[in-house]
Amino acid sequence: MSVSEGLSFVAPVPDGPWETFLATIDSVERYLGPLARFADTLRRPRRALIVDIPIEMDDGRIAHFEGYRVHHNLARGPGKGGVRYDAAVTLPEVMALAGWMTVKNAAVNLPFGGAKGGIRVDPKQLSRKELERLTRRYTSEIGFLIGPDRDIPAPDVNTDAQVMAWMMDTCSVNSGTSATGMVTGKPVALGGSLGRVDATGRGVHVIGREVARRVGMPLEGARVAVQGVGNVGAVAARLFARSGARIVALQDRGASIVNPEGIDLGAALAHKAASGSLGGCPGSETISAEAFWDVESEVLVPAALEGALTADRAARLRTRMVLEGANGPTTPSADRILGERGIVVVPDVIANAGGVIVSYFEWVQDFNSFFWTEDEVTHRMDHILAGAFEQIWHTADELGVALRTAAFVVACRRVLEAREQRGLYP
């Protein structure tokens, strides 16, 4: 039971991302024993910064954008979390994403706290030069919060290695140093890690393999549906296809396609690259966005945005396992329904942790100025992720709870133990 007052600066949004995060914290408190005394620390971000980002557009107009950087919890180390550019970004969303980073980093035992950032902008409406000015001004505005031992940003939705390069350059110029370790997901030429681009999707595949092995389901021939064919979804789909699985449905922002015999992924991605959409891809049927959730599969990977898997969709879903490639794709009510229906849900905080594990490797490599081969990176990531999943699977078994609860229990115990050991200042 919370003894703190609620946050005054966010209005509650039922089933919103921050409420989803809080609901999960509520559900694990009973498993925290004496550490539950500190649980309120997880219900409040450590600090949240809102910045105004004025930039000159190519036509001479001055446009203002709103940006955020949130440190959710720093008990276990510097903040770590991506930067999102999207027209729907809000402060509560960034708070939730930062909270999930705290839990994710602790669930896989990385020496990081949780952070996240974002700008409310549709980046597709900006030229490359405008995007660069936006990124550099945002980086300067949040500059006092970030750094290799404070908070290390990384890519998220609509940001990539180029955006990280601009962030790294801005910090370097502002500080008169070569600040390679201050962001991860950089181009390899600037101290990025081999294997980072594919790491999140690769991690989703590792988790799929681990679950399949435990429930006795061969991946070969399994039907896989993927929502979101970006950095995470496209790589996961490629690796599942490589394991002999059949990609039966794909969805992106503009269209959904299906083929029960298997979609030719290369052809679908080439079609999207050429036409801007999956819709009309030869060899597949284009279906409505809602019909995507009715396609029968063994594995469903939501890898787009949060809140996609609603109660109504969860009730209709015909799949055996949901691997959360996206952050927060399942609403709490949908989660309950999936649990009642016996569908295995691997939560985001472990299913998509491959990316932050390799970000951690990048940070380590930058510190040492000694770089690993891609094989070393993927092998070590696989080892850490599969080991963390084993512990979460075991905890779920031991407590008789869902994997999400187990992952949060493992992670929250670690975070709150660190909180307890550090003590409250003053």
Ligand code: NAD
């Ligand atoms: P991305 O921008 O590369 O791809 C996003 C994909 O989702 C695109 O295919 C887009 O068309 C699709 N999409 C967006 N809105 C949609 C909608 N309403 N309906 C259907 N499809 C929609 O982003 P990404 O980096 O692949 O990230 C996807 C998710 O994975 C996000 O939740 C992100 O936070 C999470 N994630 C990303 C990483 C990473 O390393 N990139 C790491 C961990 C978690």
